[in-house]
Amino acid sequence: MPSLFKIPITRLSGVGPKKQKLFEKLKIHSIGDLIRFYPRTYEDWSEPYTIENAPDNTPCCVCARIDRAYPPAHIRGGMTLLKVGVCDEENYMTITFFNQQYVYDKLRDGGEFLFYGIVKRSGGHYEMTAPAVSDIGDACIHPIYQQTAGLTTKQIEAAVKQAIKMLPEKINDPLPQDIMNKYGLCPLDKALYSIHFPESLDEVERARRRFAFEEMLVLQLGLARLKGGSRKETACMKITRDYTEEFFSLLPFEPTGAQKRAVSQCIGDMTENVYPMNRLIQGDVGSGKTAVAAAVCYSAVKNGMQCAFMAPTEILAKQHFDSLSYLFEGMKINAALLTGSVTAAKKRLIYESLENGETDIVIGTHALISDNVKFRSLGLVITDEQHRFGVAQRAALISKGESPHIMVMSATPIPRTLALMIFGDLDLSVLDEMPPGRQKIDTYLIDSGKRFRAYGFLKKQIDNGNQCYIVCPLVEDNESDLKSAQEYIKLLAGTPLAGCRTALLHGKMKAKDKNEIMESFVSGKTDVLVSTTVIEVGVNVPNATIMMIENAERFGLSQLHQLRGRVGRGKDRSYCILVSDKQSDNTRQRLSVMCHTNNGFKIADEDLKLRGPGDFFGSRQHGLPELKIASMSDMDILESTQEAARRILDEDPGLELRKNRGLDFETKRLFDKAGGEQLQ
């Protein structure tokens, strides 16, 4: 029997070239595609309601007897209004159809039928408009498929029914038996039947779990292969004694529970594992990632390792250096800052002290990758991922040690599920708790009519000695937009902000100019920084207390959150003003999320719900294939599949064993479809 994915859909009766085109619109080319085309939702006709018990405002199935058919009425626009009266033991209901003569003809002869729709109550009167109608023999759960013009869900259902009948007695299940047993999953044939033609919604859920598991497992395996296999056992430096308590006792503050958890997970990785640590620390802006890094560095250094900490820009490297120096105050740790602008003489000293092991921690930019940088015993590499280093750059730093432990820090609060999918076998620690006493940033949504008043408010902050950001959403590579930013600054002359010291920062500037503008803002020489989104790449100016964001509707919520995180970093109360003239409910609802919460993970979840995972990063830059059935809330399934993927790859890295052939096939299929990198 050839693969089901090779049998064309035209093999089904009733599917000719015309229908084939329509199926192809739904990306269904083969019988295999069709049986894997899962219903979008279900209509439960299995236990019909009485007219009286039908739930409010929810489509449901009602069983009733035809009482009478009213004469057709012709209304404007050539429409025909067709009405029937139906009843059950207790109640009477009128049902209206438009133009559906054939339904009407069927009903006018009388008898009992099932009606699927919303029962409306007005006074003691019941009504339904344009319900779906079926014979009472059809009391079951109906699958509802995504349809396309010319191809209805009913027609797809019929095609699936045929296709399922064509399946051989024993079909190849891509999931190995031992995996199914271990995770309590139902076999493919049963699951296929249940997902399309279930007898109960519980059955649907069992089938859905199995398919979601399969989908995520295949995804994990595919990602692991793209990255060159699962992690390898290697000799790496180990922590034999944990100095965390000592470090914490020397800190000027009490670490949060989340920080403690993250540190102990890292120390665990560096103590027990036969693999070097490979962990992502994810925490919202201000959640205290630096202290986590410092704690881990402390134990690493005390156990004889050197640490390298790489940041994407000079400003950030300097800031990390300052915060680490502050945290290490009074502890015997030698830290150095190595960036492009350090003098040659000083650089030479740093190179020397790294090579002979005097410097414990070096913090810097790409300058760390230079061939001159050699370590005596590099044991831990930390990168700040805000600006994503290229794989090659990170690899270059890592290669300066012998399988050093790796820690990546990210301030993008990606929902946990998505993070695990993208980062695959990277372990994840989430800092989901803020240090105490953080004040929330008061956020307001206004329209441009109130902009002038908002400028007045900005001016007040400046008069108090604070600074402001104004963000304009510009397409960086569009000349006319750039002009409009310069125009924008000119326009400020006619507002309460006239006379304030303003500067413009945009992505097309040379790095040197950008640095200058930024330095001048950091040192308080600029009052208002008008900028494109380049400031998203985290700088810390505690004196900036207000941010105004123009055309806020053009940003994703997570991006707005990142931007807003630039204020509220000092002791003063801080504000964010979102300016938008978009009146649609959707926009208002989206932006109002910002006014109601400061929790980055909540915002990310909302963003994900509203925009879907594909759009989460603005574009599909993560290159993930689309998920058909697994959802972002399937956290437990995702965790199980991570474990399963590891288990499978440990035993059979090439997926060559007979029992894993199905998985091998499916990973290739998934990633081929994604059009991404080809699997070997």
Ligand code: ADP
């Ligand atoms: P981010 O996660 O954005 O990198 P930082 O590590 O820069 O956050 O921490 C932000 C600020 O919070 C720093 O000034 C740091 O000293 C302080 N901080 C970190 N952890 C705590 C804590 N547990 N209690 C109080 N302040 C803390």
Ligand code: MG
């Ligand atoms: Mg930080």
